[in-house]
Amino acid sequence: MYKELGLYVWYYQGSDYENHYLSLPYILSFLSNMELTYKHTKIYDWVGDDKLRTSILKGIHEIENSKVLLKKCAYEAKISEILEWMYIDARYKDAEHPDGTNIEIKKGAATEFIFDGVRYAEMYKGTSAEAVGARDGIHLFINFKRGDTHQIKGIMIVPNWMVVKMTIPSKDIADAELKLFEARKAMNQGLNSQAKIRINRMIEAFNKM
Secondary structure, eight states: OGGGOEEEEEEEETTEEEEEEEEHHHHHHHHHHOEEEETTEEEEESSOOHHHHHHHHHHHHHHHHSSGGGOSSSOHHHHHHHTTOEEOOOSSOSEEOTTSOEEEEEEESSSEEEEEHHHHHHHHHTOSHHHHHGGGSEEEEEEEOOSSSOOEEEEEEEEHHHHHHHHOOSHHHHHHHHHHHHHHHHTTOOOOOEEEEEHHHHHHHHHTO
């Protein structure tokens, strides 16, 4: 009898609504692990905001069928438009959810994501009011497969503090990043300090927090 329990949910897909049955074990698994597979997209959610997650799910189809995922840069505005967020061009955020939550958007077709070491060190150290405030936002990671529809394979919804902790795990690393940045700045030079982290390692790290 336990396995027969469940519920039906409706998702808007393209130009029509689709009905999906979720069994009780599936629902309980989702609630405990915050993991969900929607069609071909694996979703990891460490935030747990139902409205946020729903707005992202509703936008998957349109994002896939747009050309936005092919852009190397300046893709944040279109994704924000599709998800009905307000686009913001700022150092620590790309968009703002209607509830006021700041959101950083990252997308990629590789098995890893790249992080600006200096920027996350600024958030770790709280070098400005904006850097301190950014700790309360979230990251949206979109991993996709190139093709006719640029299929979205995975989505991660992660609190900013977890991303900062993963990228800059200690004060020593934060200090080193900022010290080198200031040294280059004094020489009228820039610094491109990148941390490359594989997606499976990211999931591993977030699950341990």
